Amino acid sequence: MSLSSEYFDGLYAADADPWGIERGWYEERKRAVVLAALPRPRYERAFEPGCAGGALSVALAPRCDELVCWDPAARAVETTGERLADHPHARVEQGALPGSTPDGTFDLVVASEVVYYLDADDRAAFWDAVEACLRPGGHLLAVHWLREAPEYPVEGAGVHDELAARTALARTVRHDEADFRLEVYARASEARSVAEETGLR
Numbered sequence: 001m002s003l004s005s006e007y008f009d010g011l012y013a014a015d016a017d018p019w020g021i022e023r024g025w026y027e028e029r030k031r032a033v034v035l036a037a038l039p040r041p042r043y044e045r046a047f048e049p050g051c052a053g054g055a056l057s058v059a060l061a062p063r064c065d066e067l068v069c070w071d072p073a074a075r076a077v078e079t080t081g082e083r084l085a086d087h088p089h090a091r092v093e094q095g096a097l098p099g100s101t102p103d104g105t106f107d108l109v110v111a112s113e114v115v116y117y118l119d120a121d122d123r124a125a126f127w128d129a130v131e132a133c134l135r136p137g138g139h140l141l142a143v144h145w146l147r148e149a150p151e152y153p154v155e156g157a158g159v160h161d162e163l164a165a166r167t168a169l170a171r172t173v174r175h176d177e178a179d180f181r182l183e184v185y186a187r188a189s190e191a192r193s194v195a196e197e198t199g200l201r
């Protein structure tokens with residue numbers, strides 16, 4: 001079963017930053033890797049599900065014309081809303097995957113440390129939703145912890161294995177290290193390297 005929103009509310013009741021996302025070099029560096037891995041300097045409309053307290057959201061906001069963030073946990077939504085107050089083009093809503101995605105389409109979806117909370121059916125529904133909402137030329141960036149997390153429905157590597165099996169998507173970026181895997185996907189018919197994106201030969 002997917003982990004419930006009550007599970008995450010419980011974590012936030014005990015600690016405003018349950019994963020120490022704000023507290024150390026590991027997460028700060030990972031955010032820098034995420035930002036560096038985005039193939040484009042700017043995106044028109046981005047979706048970040050599972051935004052937690054908004055640490056990545058505030059880093060993504062300057063790279064987007066519009067940013068929509070979701071989290072099921074009320075405390076996370078409140079914190080992210082406060083942090084995004086200086087970015088009127090960015091907003092946070094209380095929402096959970098898979099459900100639908102927010103209304104409209106996106107040229108960037110950032111799934112950072114969130115898909116392993118979903119069970120197999122919900123993950124399949126999420127990948128379907130991403131494929132449906134990606135604008136032409138759009139990107140999905142997925143990044144997940146690779147070490148053991150027995151309480152999650154699937155390991156991080158399993159999330160990325162599933163993504164690799166989606167025939168409608170093709171990988172354009174892969175960053176692998178002992179702790180996490182980061183990949184960027186585009187529609188298979190539209191996938192281009194960063195050099196191709198920028199006109200380099």
Ligand SMILES: C[S@@+](CC[C@H](N)C(=O)[O-])C[C@H]1O[C@@H](n2cnc3c(N)ncnc32)[C@H](O)[C@@H]1O
Nearest residue numbers: 008049050051052056072073096097112113117
């Ligand atoms: C580890 S934090 C990731 C934070 C942020 N994406 C990052 O990488 O810095 C995971 C967040 O996902 C949220 N979450 C859990 N299940 C979710 C779901 N089904 N849909 C969207 N978000 C979910 C949790 O409430 C939590 O805030």
